[in-house]
Amino acid sequence: MRRVVRGFWGPRKESPLELAGRWKTMLDALPALLPAAGPATAGEPWTWTHHHASGSPTELRPDEAALAAALQADHDSPQTSDGAGLSLAVTGEPGWEVAVSGRGGGESEYVTQAVVLTVVSPDGAEVGEAALLALIADTWQPDIGDVTDDDLLDALEDDAGYDYTRSELCVGRLGYLSPGRAALVPDGVGAVGKEPVGAGLLLDIALPGDTGAVVDAYVRLRDAGALEPLPRPMNRTYL
Helix, strand or coil, X not given: CEEEEEEEECCXXXXXXXXXXXXXXXXXXXXXXXXXXXXXCCCCCCCEEECCCCCCCXXXXXXXXXXXXXXXXXXXXXXXXXXXXXXXXXXXXXXXXXXXXXXXXXXCCCCCEEEEEEXXXXXXXXXXXXXXXXXXHHHHCCCEEEEECHHHHHHHHHHHXXXXXXXXXXXXXXXXECHHHHCCCCCCCCEECCCCCCCCEEEECCCCCCHHHHHHHHHHHHHHCCCCCCCCCCCCCCC
16 A cells, blocks of 8 residues: 655754754654564664665665765756755565655755655555654644645545645645644544644544545635645745
């Protein structure tokens, strides 16, 4: 099964060193949350494959100095117009893969900052999706986030008119909403789970496979204004 855990936010100026601290916090936590998904050295950080915009992949250890150097190199690249990002991957036991990509620290009024964690696991394997979304919410303090998959996104497009090409926002079977969005959540949409940093809400919306409940929650949240995109040009990090 392939699932995607995402977080998005607006302009927030941060240096490569500041971003490295966020990346390290996230990467250090993943081996405990996904023990089968990476190298089987208990208690040790994973060594990641670092994919570059050009050239061959390299290995990257998630210590702060290495992360800061990689982010600084991306920030200084002529191919980078704003902020700094990484694209990393690792494989573990048969059927397990993890990829994480993200770009932050930018001040663009039109390009959303984001981190995207993709987990491929054997069918039936347990994956702590709520813990992964809480990790992203705690680490990155996004404006909005979710846990989704291809079937859910297809259902939102087919049954609720969701259109990602227009920068529309959505939720999956789990959602994270920053305080401004959380204040607009209608009663009865999702159970409130762990409260991440920033006083936002982590919503438990549906079990895997229950696309109907996700579509219903999406429509109610959209109609209530909780999924309103940041205004363009963007002048703030959160709704």
